[in-house]
Amino acid sequence: MYSRYLTTRAFSTSAGKNKVGFIGMGNMGIFMARNLVNNGFAVQGFDLNEKQMQAAEGHGIKAVGSMGEAAKNVDFIVSALPMTHHVDNMLNHETDGVFANANEGTHICDASTISPIASQKFAEQARQHNMRFLDTPMSGGVMGADKGTLSFMVGGEKEEVDHVRPLLEGMGKNIFHCGATGTGEIAKLANNLILGINMIAASEGMALGEKLGIDPKILQQILAVSTARGHCIDTYNPRPGLLEGVPASRNYENGFGVSLIKKDLGLALEVAETCNASTKFTELSREYYDTLEKQGLGSKDFGIVFQHILKNE
Numbered sequence: 001m002y003s004r005y006l007t008t009r010a011f012s013t014s015a016g017k018n019k020v021g022f023i024g025m026g027n028m029g030i031f032m033a034r035n036l037v038n039n040g041f042a043v044q045g046f047d048l049n050e051k052q053m054q055a056a057e058g059h060g061i062k063a064v065g066s067m068g069e070a071a072k073n074v075d076f077i078v079s080a081l082p083m084t085h086h087v088d089n090m091l092n093h094e095t096d097g098v099f100a101n102a103n104e105g106t107h108i109c110d111a112s113t114i115s116p117i118a119s120q121k122f123a124e125q126a127r128q129h130n131m132r133f134l135d136t137p138m139s140g141g142v143m144g145a146d147k148g149t150l151s152f153m154v155g156g157e158k159e160e161v162d163h164v165r166p167l168l169e170g171m172g173k174n175i176f177h178c179g180a181t182g183t184g185e186i187a188k189l190a191n192n193l194i195l196g197i198n199m200i201a202a203s204e205g206m207a208l209g210e211k212l213g214i215d216p217k218i219l220q221q222i223l224a225v226s227t228a229r230g231h232c233i234d235t236y237n238p239r240p241g242l243l244e245g246v247p248a249s250r251n252y253e254n255g256f257g258v259s260l261i262k263k264d265l266g267l268a269l270e271v272a273e274t275c276n277a278s279t280k281f282t283e284l285s286r287e288y289y290d291t292l293e294k295q296g297l298g299s300k301d302f303g304i305v306f307q308h309i310l311k312n313e
Helices: 004-011 029-038 050-058 067-071 084-092 116-128 141-147 158-169 183-212 216-224 231-235 258-273 280-297 302-310
Strands: 019-023 042-046 076-079 107-110 132-135 150-155 172-179
Touching: 019 029, 019 067, 029 042, 029 050, 029 076, 029 141, 042 050, 042 067, 076 158, 084 116, 107 116, 107 158, 116 132, 116 183, 132 158, 132 183, 141 150, 150 158, 150 183, 158 172, 172 183, 183 216, 183 231, 183 258, 183 280, 183 302, 216 231, 258 280, 258 302, 280 302
Parallel strands: 019 042, 019 076, 076 107, 107 132, 150 172
Antiparallel strands: 132 150
8 A cells, every 4th residue: 555654745845845865976867966956856966976976066966975865854866876786785785775864755766777676676675664666767868868858767656656757757858657666677678778789780880881981971861861760870879070969979978888788788688588588689789898898998988889890890
């Protein structure tokens, strides 16, 4: 039963604003937290990166000194962390974790891309602490986070999703209730599986055209309005100099890291084994990103695979 206490608490703050603890203000998280502030939420945030913490203050976010402090006396917690074990630590750390510090009734929206099986476990643990955990991974990249146009894929009970919807709408444009806990992560893994493969396909096509002598800018314009069009062609093209504001045009910095797409493809492969799904292209794509990571390029945007393919390494 979804208790009356849980459904009313988040809208009873003394300051008249919904209070949010934001944990993990990386490349995307800092913009998400800023948009919450701009949409009337009071946000206190924590990140291990001191530069991000300094930037947070400039966006009206109260920078605090630990995860536990970020989780105290808030109505919602938003987390955006790299790996499943990071989320586990955030929740279950004995002294600094969310469960040890947050108030009963707190709703936790985890925007990380992690194992759907782990998300189900975390939701059960949250219930044991009279809190609610929802998997709310997002898509749209740094640009979507900046513009507030992210798409959120949400797993949880309908009442829980309805409760956090205003929060998610403060950071994104499209909110999809995917089903029970874990289904948000399933949707995100399916999305990123396709994204990781498509980036390699876009890179191979762009590299082929360039080597054969066509102007890359003309080729991109053609592909963007033809049957090959897609996010990796018209919005996030991996070839430098074609689109403004994308990582490829800033030396593949501050984008979606090679290590992260490799991690997501690995998660997809893990869950695929549980349902006998075919993943041949996923396996090949993960090998590309694994090679780049071993070359020390794990923090570069995954579009750098274009350079690897262009050089035919």
